[in-house]
Amino acid sequence: xxxxxxxxxxxxxxxxxxxxxxxxxxxxxxxxxxxxxxxxxxxxxxxxxxxxxxxxxxxxxxxxxxxxxxxxxxxxxxxxxxxxxxxxxxxxxxxxxxxxxxxxxxxxxxxxxxxxxxxxxxxxxxxxxxxxxxxxxxxxxxxxxxxxxxxxxxxxxxxxxxxxxxxxxxxxxxxxxxxxxxxxxxxxxxxxxxxxxxxxxxxxxxxxxxxxxxxxxxxxxxxxxxxxxxxxxxxxxxxxxxxxxxxxxxxxxxxxxxxxxxxxxxxxxxxxxxxxxxxxxxxxxxxxxxxxxxxxxxxxxxxxxxxxxxxxxxxxxxxxxxxxxxxxxxxxxxxxxxxxxxxxxxxxxxxxxxxxxxxxxxxxxxxxxxx
Amino acid sequence: xxxxxxxxxxxxxxxxxxxxxxxxxxxxxxxxxxxxxxxxxxxxxxxxxxxxxxxxxxxxxxxxxxxxxxxxxxxxxxxxxxxxxxxxxxxxxxxxxxxxxxxxxxxxxxxxxxxxxxxxxxxxxxxxxxxxxxxxxxxxxxxxxxxxxxxxxxxxxxxxxxxxxxxxxxxxxxxxxxxxxxxxxxxxxxxxxxxxxxxxxxxxxxxxxxxxxxxxxxxxxxxxxxxxxxxxxxxxxxxxxxxxxxxxxxxxxxxxxxxxxxxxxxxxxxxxxxxxxxxxxxxxxxxxxxxxx
Numbered sequence: 001x002x003x004x005x006x007x008x009x010x011x012x013x014x015x016x017x018x019x020x021x022x023x024x025x026x027x028x029x030x031x032x033x034x035x036x037x038x039x040x041x042x043x044x045x046x047x048x049x050x051x052x053x054x055x056x057x058x059x060x061x062x063x064x065x066x067x068x069x070x071x072x073x074x075x076x077x078x079x080x081x082x083x084x085x086x087x088x089x090x091x092x093x094x095x096x097x098x099x100x101x102x103x104x105x106x107x108x109x110x111x112x113x114x115x116x117x118x119x120x121x122x123x124x125x126x127x128x129x130x131x132x133x134x135x136x137x138x139x140x141x142x143x144x145x146x147x148x149x150x151x152x153x154x155x156x157x158x159x160x161x162x163x164x165x166x167x168x169x170x171x172x173x174x175x176x177x178x179x180x181x182x183x184x185x186x187x188x189x190x191x192x193x194x195x196x197x198x199x200x201x202x203x204x205x206x207x208x209x210x211x212x213x214x215x216x217x218x219x220x221x222x223x224x225x226x227x228x229x230x231x232x233x234x235x236x237x238x239x240x241x242x243x244x245x246x247x248x249x250x251x252x253x254x255x256x257x258x259x260x261x262x263x264x265x266x267x268x269x270x271x272x273x274x275x276x277x278x279x280x281x282x283x284x285x286x287x288x289x290x291x292x293x294x295x296x297x298x299x300x301x302x303x304x305x306x307x308x309x310x311x312x313x314x315x316x317x318x319x320x321x322x323x324x325x326x327x328x329x330x331x332x333x334x335x336x337x338x339x340x341x342x343x344x345x346x347x348x349x350x351x352x353x354x355x356x357x358x359x360x361x362x363x364x365x366x367x368x369x370x371x
Numbered sequence: 372x373x374x375x376x377x378x379x380x381x382x383x384x385x386x387x388x389x390x391x392x393x394x395x396x397x398x399x400x401x402x403x404x405x406x407x408x409x410x411x412x413x414x415x416x417x418x419x420x421x422x423x424x425x426x427x428x429x430x431x432x433x434x435x436x437x438x439x440x441x442x443x444x445x446x447x448x449x450x451x452x453x454x455x456x457x458x459x460x461x462x463x464x465x466x467x468x469x470x471x472x473x474x475x476x477x478x479x480x481x482x483x484x485x486x487x488x489x490x491x492x493x494x495x496x497x498x499x500x501x502x503x504x505x506x507x508x509x510x511x512x513x514x515x516x517x518x519x520x521x522x523x524x525x526x527x528x529x530x531x532x533x534x535x536x537x538x539x540x541x542x543x544x545x546x547x548x549x550x551x552x553x554x555x556x557x558x559x560x561x562x563x564x565x566x567x568x569x570x571x572x573x574x575x576x577x578x579x580x581x582x583x584x585x586x587x588x589x590x591x592x593x594x595x596x597x598x599x600x601x602x603x604x605x606x607x608x609x610x611x612x613x614x615x616x617x618x619x620x621x622x623x624x625x626x627x628x629x630x631x632x633x634x635x636x637x638x639x640x641x642x643x644x645x646x647x648x649x650x651x652x653x654x655x656x657x658x659x660x661x662x663x664x
Contacts, residue, residue, distance in 0.1 A: 053461070
């Protein structure tokens with residue numbers, strides 16, 4: 001069998017790094033365009049559409065495989081149907097979205113960050129989800145592994161919100177030795193089948209998961225259900241279930257949320273960025289710092305759940321937040337909400353197609369620093 | 372006796388159990404289905420067939436979509452997955468490919484499999500995924516109040532065709548046959564014994580197998596189509612059906628006033644299945660890698 005984890009240094013596209021990250025994370029079922037799965041004994045199906053791909057990775061996960069699908073923009077719209085099912089059935093799985101310009105068919109395939117809110121609110125109903133955004137091929141590799149670990153731990157579909165400029169840009173990727181990659185596997189039932197309740201959570205609000213064919217007679221449904229998995233469409237059961245589905249993420253935000261901060265100690269201005277926009281943002285902050293402007297960088301690695309505590313904390317010190325993003329204001333709204341009038345929030349929007357340049361962000365920093 | 376045989380019926384002695392009790396989640400009874408519905412007899416025939424073939428209950432997976440029939444997966448004491456509308460087949464494909472030793476079944480309605488899920492049906496046929504798909508066709512959207520289905524006969528009335536249906540329906544056995552299913556049959560839910568035999572035959576085969584089960588819906592189909600009484604549709608099935616095993620599927624379209632053709636239509640050998648081809652590919656890639664070394 002071919003080597004599973006390609007330990008060593010590589011010059012990879014972000015898309016390759018995501019695929020290799022998934023393999024290293026133990027992914028063995030992929031629905032979408034082929035990767036090197038036959039080499040490692042995995043299952044690959046290029047389904048008829050994204051509806052089918054998303055449904056299939058849920059089924060594969062119930063059968064015990066770590067599974068993933070990938071798309072760009074419009075495909076996510078189709079996947080959101082069964083993304084909701086994944087949330088409701090609590091299925092660990094990973095969805096990669098290489099964002100491109102929208103709405104609709106939009107800009108195939110030029111870069112964008114327009115699917116931020118869709119990732120959170122795309123499927124109907126109130127739910128919490130986890131989404132991470134890589135800014136480089138190395139991070140694409142690392143965060144794909146983290147996506148699998150988070151999905152397995154919290155029993156939730158996790159979205160990797162990359163974008164075209166990450167997927168199609170090549171860079172150095174260092175793959176660590178296989179035994180240094182820390183993997184998390186879902187909790188399995190510790191009780192015999194007759195005592196197993198598929199949706200009875202442990203103290204961490206996450207129920208252990210049995211696989212199909214193990215004799216646990218799983219009963220699962222997209223309907224509101226009780227701890228046995230039986231449909232119970234009462235307000236009381238809905239309240240309890242949906243509260244838990246949200247709380248299992250919200251109450252573990254400290255463990256999930258990942259933010260990088262730079263030059264923040266004395267910052268009066270902060271640039272909040274994510275994904276590939278973090279790179280021009282970093283450069284812009286450096287340029288402004290050279291001129292003595294007290295500006296810092298807050299880089300969101302996790303998009304959802306939103307790093308609200310981080311923004312709230314810095315809102316006490318920072319007078320103005322600049323949010324550059326490749327859309328017409330999505331994370332900007334989240335920042336504004338958390339700042340809650342304590343500081344100003346400025347959006348530097350770019351609709352999609354190309355990256356924001358460091359100069360554009362730098363100009364904005366200079367402009368607001370004179371206020 | 373396994374723990375499952377007595378789920379919800381611990382107070383009963385073995386001799387007091389119904390022959391199919393071991394397959395039911397008795398604690399969930401009564402079910403939601405109306406009097407005269409054909410889903411119950413269909414599931415009865417299915418579990419009897421599973422018993423006849425002697426399939427280990429722990430290896431049986433039941434995937435359903437949305438609609439009246441979708442609820443079935445929650446009533447039977449097997450691994451049951453009640454998924455989204457139309458997506459039962461790809462969901463089941465995911466399970467089957469990861470665990471090829473499981474007996475994976477999709478049992479769902481005509482609206483689920485042929486209206487919203489039609490695309491997945493033909494592609495699964497084409498790929499020859501190892502699944503048994505049973506469609507309870509009641510000619511209507513039952514659960515949502517009697518709207519037009521892709522199987523409603525021409526001229527029939529539904530809540531969305533108050534002046535009669537102008538859309539030709541699918542001839543589903545022909546669709547399955549043309550798309551490459553290895554086993555295609557049609558029965559009705561009143562032909563329980565023949566249906567059971569047909570399911571038994573299908574369970575013993577590999578590949579994509581399809582059985583259409585015509586199923587009465589007195590409440591939302593019969594009521595609007597002069598088949599109002601609980602047994603009117605059953606009588607129609609009984610009086611109009613003609614059994615023609617091996618019939619040409621092009622000639623089994625259901626039309627009002629004409630005979631309903633039932634039977635085991637297609638049974639073909641097919642060496643290619645998605646899983647086998649994938650495993651062969653794996654071998655080929657491995658051999659090529661070895662040769663390189």
